[in-house]
Amino acid sequence: MKKTLLFSLIALFFAACQSEPGGGLKETDLLSFGVPVTIMAPDSAVIKADDLGGGLIRDITIRGADNYNVQVFATQAETSDIARLKAEQLADVKSIRYFEQIISEEEDGFIYKMAIDSSNTSYGFRYIVLQGDLEITFQTGLLGTFSQEEVERMYQAVQQ
Numbered sequence: 001m002k003k004t005l006l007f008s009l010i011a012l013f014f015a016a017c018q019s020e021p022g023g024g025l026k027e028t029d030l031l032s033f034g035v036p037v038t039i040m041a042p043d044s045a046v047i048k049a050d051d052l053g054g055g056l057i058r059d060i061t062i063r064g065a066d067n068y069n070v071q072v073f074a075t076q077a078e079t080s081d082i083a084r085l086k087a088e089q090l091a092d093v094k095s096i097r098y099f100e101q102i103i104s105e106e107e108d109g110f111i112y113k114m115a116i117d118s119s120n121t122s123y124g125f126r127y128i129v130l131q132g133d134l135e136i137t138f139q140t141g142l143l144g145t146f147s148q149e150e151v152e153r154m155y156q157a158v159q160q
Contacts (some may be wrong), residue, residue: 024065027159033059035074036131039138040157041070061141067150069141070158077135082108082128085135089126105147109138110157111151123151129160 025040033049035058041047042064049060079085086108094098098114100121105111109127122145127138138158140146144145146154 017134019096025068030060030072033060035134035136036061037072037129037136037160039070042066057130058153063141066153067144068145068154068157069144070134070154070160071139071141073139074134074136076146077130077133080130082130085130086110086126088140089128089137093124093126109155111148111155113148122150123154125151127155127158 003118006113006130013108022102024042027038028041029038029046030036031049039062041062045062045068047060047062049058051057056075058072060072060074062068062070062072075123079131093110093112095113098116100115102115103111103113103123108129109125111123113121113123115121118135124140125138126144129138131138140151140154
């Protein structure tokens with residue numbers, strides 16, 4: 001009886017550990033949508049792709065469970081200077097009326113906070129990848145409000 005209980009507990013432990021690998025995210029290749037990168041996205045994610053500006057910008061939206069909403073923009077790279085590209089993204093974000101602060105910053109991306117007032121805050125991120133002659137920018141979806149935890153999860157999911 002004790003062995004059966006022990007084996008049952010061990011099996012239950014392993015099942016629990018495997019139920020949410022990567023926070024419920026799976027590897028998702030965006031090549032079929034025109035962008036040669038792989039990210040982590042919910043299994044049930046809905047992916048939509050469009051061309052903007054007469055085909056100059058590839059726009060991909062990935063939406064899924066747990067408020068997962070990532071926007072990807074891919075365009076011809078004008079420079080290979082990742083620091084310059086990130087500085088431009090930082091300037092864009094800081095120019096947003098409700099920008100409040102940078103939460104964390106890395107060489108190729110950052111997480112930031114916006115606040116309309118003390119009770120209405122949202123978080124976002126930008127992450128830049130240079131892939132061949134493409135500049136690929138990942139960010140939170142254009143619609144919605146996101147908690148810091150949700151943004152950190154999405155930010156980690158897109159990192160190359």
